[in-house]
Amino acid sequence: FRFKDSLAEDLQSADLVISHAGAGSCLETLEKGKPLIVVINDKLMDNHQLELAKQLHRDGHVLYCDCSTLVETLQSMDLSALKPFPPGQPEKFASFLDRVLGLQ
């Protein structure tokens, strides 16, 4: 398919996700606790997408490859080595704002 309003259902039922390095794609997949292989496209890549993908890889949350090494990655991958991704903490930001505005 070319476009869906939400990938939540597909993500929920997947065992493995192979995706580009978009922040939304990566974070949504990791939040659902699904193993993720991020494929970098050097020609299309936005610098800041690359930063996030690299960091997630360094932290052991995703596997990482480019189009030419994808098959090799799929053959040699060890998904159990991937670490779970802790959730973000928006409540810290919320209380920070409350303090800044003198509402706490």
Place this chain on the structure above:
Amino acid sequence: QFSLDRIPRSREVRQSWISSVATTLYSIVYSLPLTYKRKPDLILCNGPGTCVPVCLSAFLLGLLRIKRTIIVYVESICRVETLSLSGKILYYFSDYFIVQWPDLKKKYPKSVYLGRIV
């Protein structure tokens, strides 16, 4: 209860940097009277170039003692090692500059690190 105001974009995706100076200046000229009219207590923004004119307008109104606005800038979660251009500019003009990765906190010591927001 809320109202929506529209402002022109500072820069379209992939717009050339030189023409962006012109469009940003136009946005500033547009945002200044709007910010003056609204006199916000708080500006909360997360990064696009389009937020820069509003923040600069508010900063200017603060300098002129017309209205003291608290400017809170949250840098994108995509920014792990380097700041966006908006971030580099607003690091100096915001009251609170929030980053979501510890590396940036080290590089930009005046920033606030609260962990990942998302």
